Amino acid sequence: HAQAQATATTKPKSEKRTAEAKEEGTLTTNHGLPVADNQNQLKAGVRGPVLLEDFIFREKMQHFDHERIPERIVHARGSGAHGYFQCYESQADITKAAFLQDPAKKTEVFVRFSTVAGERGSADLARDVRGFAVKFYTKEGNYDLVGNNIPVFFIQDAMKFPDLVHAVKPEPHNGIPQAASAHDTFWDFASLMPEINHMLMWVMSDRALPRSYRMMEGFGVHTFRLINAKGVASFVKFHWRPKLGVQSVLWDEATKINGKDPDFHRKDLWEAIERGDFPEYELGLQVIDDATAAKLEFDLLDPTKLVPEEIVPLRIVGKLVLNRNPDNFFAETEQIAFLPTNLVPGIEFTNDPLLQGRLFSYQDTQLSRLGGPNFHQLPINQPKGCPMGFGTNFQRDGMHQTMVPKGRVAYEPNSLDGGKGPRENPAQGFISAPEEMTGPKVRKRSETFGDHYSQARLFFRSQNETEQRHIINAFTFELSKVQSKEVRVRMLAHLAQVDATLHSGVAAGLGMKETSETLKPAVPAHDLPPSPSLSILGKA
Numbered sequence: 181h182a183q184a185q186a187t188a189t190t191k192p193k194s195e196k197r198t199a200e201a202k203e204e205g206t207l208t209t210n211h212g213l214p215v216a217d218n219q220n221q222l223k224a225g226v227r228g229p230v231l232l233e234d235f236i237f238r239e240k241m242q243h244f245d246h247e248r249i250p251e252r253i254v255h256a257r258g259s260g261a262h263g264y265f266q267c268y269e270s271q272a273d274i275t276k277a278a279f280l281q282d283p284a285k286k287t288e289v290f291v292r293f294s295t296v297a298g299e300r301g302s303a304d305l306a307r308d309v310r311g312f313a314v315k316f317y318t319k320e321g322n323y324d325l326v327g328n329n330i331p332v333f334f335i336q337d338a339m340k341f342p343d344l345v346h347a348v349k350p351e352p353h354n355g356i357p358q359a360a361s362a363h364d365t366f367w368d369f370a371s372l373m374p375e376i377n378h379m380l381m382w383v384m385s386d387r388a389l390p391r392s393y394r395m396m397e398g399f400g401v402h403t404f405r406l407i408n409a410k411g412v413a414s415f416v417k418f419h420w421r422p423k424l425g426v427q428s429v430l431w432d433e434a435t436k437i438n439g440k441d442p443d444f445h446r447k448d449l450w451e452a453i454e455r456g457d458f459p460e461y462e463l464g465l466q467v468i469d470d471a472t473a474a475k476l477e478f479d480l481l482d483p484t485k486l487v488p489e490e491i492v493p494l495r496i497v498g499k500l501v502l503n504r505n506p507d508n509f510f511a512e513t514e515q516i517a518f519l520p521t522n523l524v525p526g527i528e529f530t531n532d533p534l535l536q537g538r539l540f541s542y543q544d545t546q547l548s549r550l551g552g553p554n555f556h557q558l559p560i561n562q563p564k565g566c567p568m569g570f571g572t573n574f575q576r577d578g579m580h581q582t583m584v585p586k587g588r589v590a591y592e593p594n595s596l597d598g599g600k601g602p603r604e605n606p607a608q609g610f611i612s613a614p615e616e617m618t619g620p621k622v623r624k625r626s627e628t629f630g631d632h633y634s635q636a637r638l639f640f641r642s643q644n645e646t647e648q649r650h651i652i653n654a655f656t657f658e659l660s661k662v663q664s665k666e667v668r669v670r671m672l673a674h675l676a677q678v679d680a681t682l683h684s685g686v687a688a689g690l691g692m693k694e695t696s697e698t699l700k701p702a703v704p705a706h707d708l709p710p711s712p713s714l715s716i717l718g719k720a
């Protein structure tokens with residue numbers, strides 16, 4: 181905080197920005213021609229029509245006409261900040277990732293927080309999941325931890341992602357409603373997808389209404405793999421813990437704030453950083469060896485399950501500090517491209533079928549969102565921490581290419597012109613850890629993914645009374661907006677599987693008869709040991 185105050189008192193950033201702007205020289209066109217008049221079009225007489233030859237006007241207007249780029253298909257509404265990550269001590273026993281080795285080294289980061297369902301101009305305090313995406317500019321290239329503020333997900337297989345998002349987004353015929361969850365299509369889909377039930381508990385909880393981006397947790401969601409220098413692998417779950425603790429607003433507060441100040445979270449983050457009150461989070465790892473993984477009563481590859489901290493506690497390994505606002509919202513917060521495929525040696529994927537689908541989707545969407553295959557050249561996406569540079573390869577040309585490679589050799593192997601050019605580097609290059617792969621080619625889900633209710637029950641029963649009441653109220657409010665009785669009845673049947681109090685509370689709120697007997701799940705819920713760490717208020 182001493183450092184923070186010094187920054188705040190000696191150099192308010194907004195003033196600096198104004199000063200820089202004033203120093204700009206002559207106004208020019210994009211092609212370098214000085215502009216003499218930026219107020220008037222070229223006309224045939226002062227009251228006459230405008231001349232087609234006014235290339236200065238046309239250039240200005242044409243550039244303006246093309247200012248917007250497509251918004252992200254999901255997570256369109258977001259806010260970002262620069263900062264750094266620093267580990268507390270070397271994690272060499274579990275991973276060879278360079279940014280987790282040296283406590284003296286700070287690794288630059290850019291973080292983007294977001295809502296998922298709303299459009300770019302939507303309100304910050306919708307009941308929704310929040311994105312928590314971190315780009316680490318490490319010396320081994322960019323590592324992106326593209327996470328959320330909820331540790332589980334709606335679906336188990338990426339095949340269902342377009343359906344989930346179509347169900348959540350405004351209905352296609354009339355663009356209504358914008359609210360993430362309060363409508364028929366979302367609940368219709370949810371009621372037909374039993375695997376969604378654990379996630380629903382979180383989305384109907386206070387977690388979906390964070391008080392501030394500075395007061396929310398982040399999770400990698402999927403299980404990943406850590407590999408150390410000896411090649412020993414362990415499973416890992418990533419967690420971000422806010423230094424300010426997890427805090428939420430009430431539903432009533434959220435609706436009022438959305439009306440009065442739809443930029444509530446964006447402003448809160450910006451202003452905290454401007455005044456030097458830098459948001460901080462700690463990185464925690466749940467490291468799970470193969471023997472422990474085999475003993476868990478669920479499948480680590482299933483992204484609708486979490487590992488209770490009572491079973492595998494967090495190992496706190498470092499801190500993330502956000503200490504600089506973007507200079508330009510578009511160039512940084514909008515143009516940043518997070519890729520779950522941005523890995524560094526020492527961190528790898530698992531076969532989680534949701535994660536495996538994400539490995540394709542992000543690069544693919546960014547090809548159109550950012551206009552072609554060269555978006556890695558945008559300043560915010562360049563791996564600025566990496567001494568090897570980037571794009572040191574024989575890929576060439578493409579839309580929005582800004583590099584000017586020399587020479588005629590654009591292939592490898594090559595020998596012309598002295599056989600120059602980049603070569604493979606087995607000593608430092610990325611090598612996937614060898615993993616046995618067998619099995620028939622099938623389009624099928626593992627039976628170990630079959631229990632859709634036990635962890636939903638665990639979450640609900642781990643909440644204190646107030647938190648449970650909020651969940652019941654949220655389900656009641658959201659389902660009360662659903663016109664289809666059939667959908668409401670189906671949802672009540674799921675809630676009955678999760679917990680009797682939850683079910684009867686929502687049924688009473690909706691004024692509906694209880695419907696608990698209608699559903700016979702293949703794997704009924706069973707009771708799990710309590711997990712007090714899942715309660716925010718219980719923890720406080």
Ligand code: HEM
Nearest residue numbers: 252255292311312313326327328338341400401537541545
């Ligand atoms: C953004 C796809 C699941 C976190 C996106 C984008 C796509 C996408 C296409 C827009 C990217 C862009 O335009 O740059 C998918 C698919 C999923 C999936 C296909 C499942 C199959 C998840 C999960 C998480 C997550 C499980 C959390 C662990 C995010 C975040 C962003 C995002 C944080 C916003 C990144 C930013 O701020 O730019 N996702 N997603 N997604 N996704 Fe996913």
